Amino acid sequence: MMNPLTTAIGADTGAAAGRALAAIPSPETNSVSLGPLTLHFYALCILAGVIAAVFWSERRWHAMGGEKGTIMDLAVPAVILGLIGGRLYHVISDYQLYFAEGRDPWQAFAIWNGGLGIWGAVPLGALGVWWVARKRGLSMSQLSFAIAPTIPLAQAFGRWGNYFNQELFGAPTDLPWALEITPFDAMGRPRAGYIEGESLYHPTFLYESLWCLALAVLLVWAGRRFDMRGGRLFALYVMGYCVGRFWIEYLRVDPANDFFGLRLNNYTAVLVFLGALAYFLWAGRRLDSFSTRVVPVGHDAGTQMIEDDTPGSSGGAAAEAPASGGTDPGGTVPPDGPADQAAEDGPARQD
Template sequence: MRPGAIPSPGFSTFSLGPLTIHMYGIVILLGVIVAVVIAHRRYRDRGGDPNLVLDAAIVAVPAGIIGGRIYHVVTSYENYIGPGRHLGDALKIWNGGLGIWGAVALGALGAYLVVRRKARFGPFADALAPGLACAQAIGRLGNWFNQELFGAPTELAWGLRVDPAHLPAGYAPGTLFHPTFLYELLWNLALAAVLIGLERRRRLASGQVWWLYVAGYCLGRVWIEALRIDTANHILGLRLNMWTCLIIFALAAVAASRAGRANHPARIGADERAGEQREQGQTAQN
């Protein structure tokens, strides 16, 4: 093995009694926990009721998983529909395949439906953004365990070594590939740090951290997507996910600018906090 080359794990599952545990699921769960813990603290520091984070997570997490799987299946339909394909495989989430945009969109919608009745969604989304970036970073380890979604061959010292069973057709054993899982992991961690740094150095309005997170993720995903060699649908020569990122980046940049002009406060005021607590008290009585 070339010195510095990144080895792939020799397993993606392990047994626990009669159960088969998939590492993909483990890292997704770990990412969710990290996101909730970070959002819980950040929302509390903004003056919000941190219990609202847990209430929203109960709805947002399953909604995000469903949305991510739907996006993946729709944009990679040829893997599930057609000769020799089985539509039932679309339910096998443990084999990998969560489209981030479906996960973020449906997960955010689920959180919004919970939060909107009790508090402003902008400060809540801002509190969530860095934790969500960290969760995505952790989630990319699932691709490493599954030996999937890596990039083109590379001569770089940190190339990824893939087991022969996972080699794409036409590549010789020992070929090293761009570890795109690692690139995205590092990009997302850096994005989380940048967002927190911007908050500390600049007076950002409600919603701006969230939209900067969306734009920042898109910016990184475009160049990472360009490295990948897994099968994907193309439009005008570009992978579908690249078009998605470019479009969402433009929309997020406009939304961040508009949020700045609106200049709604990023913190929860005392009157809002009292109303939030009254709403939760009434819900508990019901």
């Protein structure tokens, strides 16, 4: 069932949409074959996003005094769990696509055809980060500070996979940047969300990609300008993404479960936004209680062994708070004396 706003948009623009010239042509294929191997562009877009996020996170983490290679180590479980969580959310929230009469349940495993829910990917991916952080005695709040701006960057890359799959597009439109959609997929099946007689639609993949890029820039600026310790920068990312996603969901016309005129993802965005806001305010009153450790317990940080077991070191806040010093190319403001500061902190408190 289509929500009222989507219906109105379609009605207002439908007549002209078919006559407009598409500024964004539909891709002719969504994969390329290399011998017996088929590479799906959807997967390549996600892979590109992961690589960009890991590379940038490594630079931010190292600028904060952390060990090189830490982000690479935590990326493996984070990505694996993130993919599992993202797929589970998609399959559960859109179960009718796989388990309704006439559908093939085995397609629930065909991740290359699209279908990853960010609402499931981020929590399970964070679980992978927490697991590595706990093993090494690292601060989750510090890790979240380094990683926060890089996640929307990865999403900006990943959303282009929807373009190659011609999926998750918006209502018909005659705007100059309209996206051309073909009525059938590569297997001859009707394309989900396609409206007969309409060929041009809102490129919601592009809207979300641009929103995520802008959000990444905002997070870098906020991390420099304001005190974003205690995981507050990550909470700001969650809130910013939810705002954009709520609007973009209104434009989409692909089949989805909806209630009282709102798609399920609209409700999810509101609930997640409120949860992130509550955490942002809660953490803001407890900034000095968060661990600031960026090197493993007992590790030689290059100056001395970590032996001080006194929690709540008075200088700990500086390791995560923005400073007035120089910045690395990744946008991180390194604290003064990161290695020495980490050595002064006591056993990490997981937050």
